[in-house]
Amino acid sequence: MDFSQQISQYILSGLATGAIYALIGLGFAIIYNSTGIINFAQGEFVMLGGMFGVYFHTVHNFNLAVALLLAILFAAVSGVLFERLAIRPLRRATPLGLVIITIGGSILVRGLAMLVWGKDTHALPTFSGDEPLSLAGATLLPQHMWIFALTVLLIVLSKLFFQFTITGKALRACAVNQRAAGLVGIDVRRMVMFSFLLASGMGALAGIIIAPLTMTSYDVGIMLGLKGFCAAIIGGMSNGLGTVLGGLILGVLEALGAGLISSGYKDAVTFIILLLILFLRPQGLFSRGESERV
């Protein structure tokens, strides 16, 4: 086992983890861009995806594909419900109020999940077997390929969606200026709801494709949510490639940090990066600065 093989293993493992962070980060970015809200409950939808997946697959014996779709559907509906019940009624919302509401929401969702499904950790079967694949001196599982494939697919789809569909364009308009978007006849409220639908669905997908590798339980959402947020920050809260790159960079740095520096402090490395970026380039690594809005 030589050093270059080790490095390539770190990088590939990191990319796989990073892809997950990217998916979660995209959810943050979509909601932020259409509403200006950082949804602290985003991580909980990742958890919901995994837990609904386990619920439909092992309790109701649906086959994996059906369980996956149902899980995404249910998580997305929960996202919309969350928006309707907790975000929309809040008129004259201050950023502070929104931060607190979404934190409250995340605690509530986590608590309900614990009451309904218990505190146990659950595993899902892998989508296509457990035979390791060899790649550039590193080994990965077929599940990692699923993660890469689905992440790429989702990014391409969302790119197409934001570029070419009316709804996508309307969402982008909301991101630029909500009031102006409203003036040209875009139903801003529906767009906000829609962004929650998209974000929670994406989070749920992330939750369900990693469940076979990492297991899932009612409390996995906190850390994954935070990592996803870091990805989005590194990427400058963009709806697209920036966040994806942010996630991948974060994943690789984490794996390298754990392998070469210290596994105990690898999460600290993540958050030090987050702080440095917030201090030095709050607009993210890949976008140009924006003037402060009053």
Place this chain on the structure above:
Amino acid sequence: MKIRSVSYIAVLLALLFFAGVSSAAESIRIGALFSVTGPPSFLGEPERNTAQMVVDEINKAGGIKGRPLELVVYDTSGDPTKAVQLATKLIKDDKVVAIIGPSTTGETMAVKPVTEKEQIPLISCAAGSKITDPVNPWTFKTAQNDTLAVARIFEYLQKRKLDKVAILSVSDGFGASGREQLKGQASKYGITLVVDDTFGPKDTDMTAQLTKIRGSEAQAIICWGTNPGPAVVAKNVRQLGIKLPLFMSHGVSSKKFIELAGEAAEGIILPSGRVIVADLLPASDAQKKSLMAYVQNYKHHYNVEGDHFGGHAWDAVMLLKKALEQGADTPASIRDQLEKISGFAGIGGVFGFSPTDHAGLTKDAFVLVEIKNRDWVLVD
């Protein structure tokens, strides 16, 4: 709406008030602190269930010397501050004669000064060896010391001349205590630790640490943690095609681990209390009777198999019962009687306390088991 919520609070206040007032006349009150919720709930939940089950049984059989036991259980949710508060509550408000629990080493260390000051015997269900080392006159424990588990694994390695070992421990109380023991005892067995790495309790990918281990000259891997981390480690080991023998701690000796790790669990060796292999034991085994009774009873009550975490609570209640049967009913006399118990075959092992030993177990409390065909097999 607002007025109604006010009245709810009033009702709650009233409830709290009366809860403190009511009490049964003749009963013996024992307190219990378990982390039924929070991260260590996998310990606290079976412990609470077991303690309640055993106490109910004792009462059904007429109590101890005609006096029923009354168990007061509080949930600490794994928080040392809460554990301290609730220990005070048990002592001052509920006036218990002894306390069993808490579930984790951290909470026990926090509670220890309180029970010592108030002179109430504490029978901890946590594993950390520093709970009873040095011996504290008022603190006992039922969970097997991790010292003993480490000794079991190292003996096995020594016999097979595997002397270069990589350790990978979780960064929580359980893992930290295990890591300390692994590092401390290695030289005694002629073992060198070539890699000493950790992972976080919520980490989802350990390939980085394992890649480092793969690149080292380790001949075996020891992973110290509780679910779900070790299951991820097992899966990652398989993914990376690492062929080294993999050892785990007694922290994963439950069916849950096999369920989580699936195929990847095959061939893993770990030290465990006898409870998971109760039916494989020869009839001559001193613990067989207690074990079978516990396992079957737990299954009957809660529909899942009793695990060795619940066993710690079983042992704690039964040890208390023994002390009470000797006529002890004040905290001080219970303490004295506990210290005299010897040859008591419980779930965790055969207990024998003395003024210099409040852990009461030898390394025979552990057996080495291997996972084969999704079940446990005794090794040697």
Place this chain on the structure above:
Amino acid sequence: MRRELIKFALFAAVVLTVPAVVKGGYLLNVLVFVGINTMLAVALNLLLGFAGQISLGQAAFYGLGAYLSGILTATHGWNPWLALFAAAAAVGLLAFAIGFPILKLKGHYLAMATLGFGIIVYIVFNEYVDVTGGPSGFPGIPGLQIGDLRFDSDLKSYYLIWTTALLIMLLAVNLTRSRIGRALRAIHDSEVAARVLGVNARLLKVQVFACSAVISCIAGSLYAHTVTFISPSTFGFHFSVELLTMVIIGGLGSIYGSCLGAALLTLLPEFLRTFQDYDIVVYGLLLIVMTMFMPGGLVQGAATVWRLALRLLPAKGRGDA
């Protein structure tokens, strides 16, 4: 100002006579922790309620106080009081230093940066095993004493903690009534406007941040010497959120509200114990419902309800006539 002082004196009198009513037991022990949480909530409220700056990393300062005190006394044999002041000074400097870059951020970004800081500190508590004892905790911290008076019972701890808490509350009330307090509120409403009017907003924010950190740090030291054992899990993200809940429930900018919030949230689990698993759900609901329907907190909310009731009752009377 005089009315304010009378109000405070009344409050202090009530607080100091409580032990006579409670008479020891468990409740008194819980009330000691209410005192500690009051200091923490007041500290956060200075930052959040007056300067309008959110912090999700308060538990880090609290933990730093506890760990510095613990390490300096138990490992290095310092006098506990000396350790307490040394810790407060060190944490004050640290907060001052990181305050400049952190408080440049706003809203969500500020929340996330303070959260990140909190997690980093937590990881250090957990991983720096040789010094902090790591996840299994740090035992054997000596208690406080003044001369021959050892604070080793709940009653004595109660007076120690609450005297400190009352002093901090008095300080906070004074601060908010002063020129600085008005400047802070100006920043809260519109930072740009405040700056235009000649308020050095940035320096002021950092000063409040450091002040809040020092108070939290002192609370941490007192916690360490009262409980004599500390472990990282007490100072995690979860606790920062709990503090936030206390402040929100009590009402942003209300010092007495913070005390109420701390009392409610510390006592609430005692009521909820019968519901055990449900308490996390109740927390979540409380945060949402309070922010939605009583953004001013319980104190203000109750006042509104009272005024409404007063207005409704005579109206009803007229209707009957």
